[in-house]
Amino acid sequence: MIEVKSLVKTFDGFRALDGATLKLENGSVYGLMGPNGAGKTTLLRHITGVYRQDEGEILIDGEKVWENVAVKARIASIPDDWFFYGQATIKEMMQLYKGLYPSFSVERYNALKEAFPIDENKNIKYLSKGMQKQVAFWLALSSMPDYMILDEPVDGLDPVMRRRVWGLMMEDVSSRGTTVLVSSHNLRELEDVCDHVGIMNHGKVVLERSLLELQDNMVKLQIVFKEGEEPELLGVPVLHDSKMGRVHTMIVRMCPESALNAVKRYEPVVAEAVPLTLEEIFVYEMGGLDNEINSILI
Template structure:
């Protein structure tokens, strides 16, 4: 279990994280989403012990991560920018990882090289951007970490490799009970695999929720009204509302059945509710905080 308690981090006069508290359960795939510059990468770097927070604590199963090499042997940070030793091959990097990660699995490493189809005797500097990312994924998964922290790992991988990475990730979670924190802007990608989602905006935590609960409480409603419809009669908060002829389309907060009953009670001839995708939830949450492109163009 990862416990993040009241983390604050500033760089000069920039406050990057402001009193963040989140708990990540064992065996969870935890999605970290947020606007650009919201502090996702800073949070991941604090989690893996690269940065020390100004205030607050981070513990893994009760152990602090800061200057704790034994615990760091259980944690892999898949950074957005890979670091490889100068002029090294993947095979040589394998030696470095095996020295630091006590559970490094040689046979898994070989199997992963085959799966991704990488030649591990070739210099990494000759690899394309996507192949370097694959190399980093191979090293990370072969290290069999208890905790895997991913920063935009889907970025730069082609669709087939993304699917392969997702399968390997869920397999490590199902087989070994690995815990993963996945920061990404690719919301449709992480929607399939995450069970919890935390949203950061302007250095603050907007929410940390179970994904199914989150999706169950905000809906797009399409309804047809013969007469007038007064949105204020609806007992649920309306995020957005547009009317075209007799058709009203709105985004409403609340549970499916309760909203449907309320819309019908308001005189709807027809009413249909569709759950929002994670991307739509993200945009709605951002809009409510005044962060939307319509105010920019």
């Protein structure tokens, strides 16, 4: 279990983390989203023990991470600027990983050659950005970690490789109970692979939910009422209501069935419940809609 409690980190007077709190059960896949500059990377760098917090606490299975080799040996990380030695080949980096991770499996490394068709004797420096990412995944997966901390990991990977990498990750999650914390702007992809999501903004985690809960408790209703009727909906928690022609689009904090039941008595001409995508949840939670409208008005 990863527990981050009220983390504060200040860079040159700027509070990059401002009381960030997050909890991640073992075996779950947690997607961290948030606008640029929200503090996602800073948070991940604390969890992998790169940064030391000013205030707050990070516990992995109850132990502190900072300068704790035993805990860090259980965490594989793919940061956005993945490190390799300037002259190293893939095979040489593999030797380094093998030394760092007691759980490293050479067998797995060899098996994964099929998934990552790159010559292991190549100098990593001469590989393309996407191929370097592949190498990072190759070595991280071979390390057989309990925790994977990934910062925008599939950036630069081609669509086939993205699917393959996520497939391999999901296999690890289901067979070994690997815990994954991943930050990404690709909400479509997060929706597939995550069971929990967190939204960060201004150095805080502002929303943290299981995806099931989100899908079951929030729904988009598209309703057309009878001509001339605009009933006040009683007992329906409407978060957002927009109207185009006669069609109302409402974001309602209810499960789809009860939302439809609740509006039935107003005898709408059309009533449809559509589940929200992560992208929509993100937009509503961030008040992005208002921003959008403002920018058009200006």
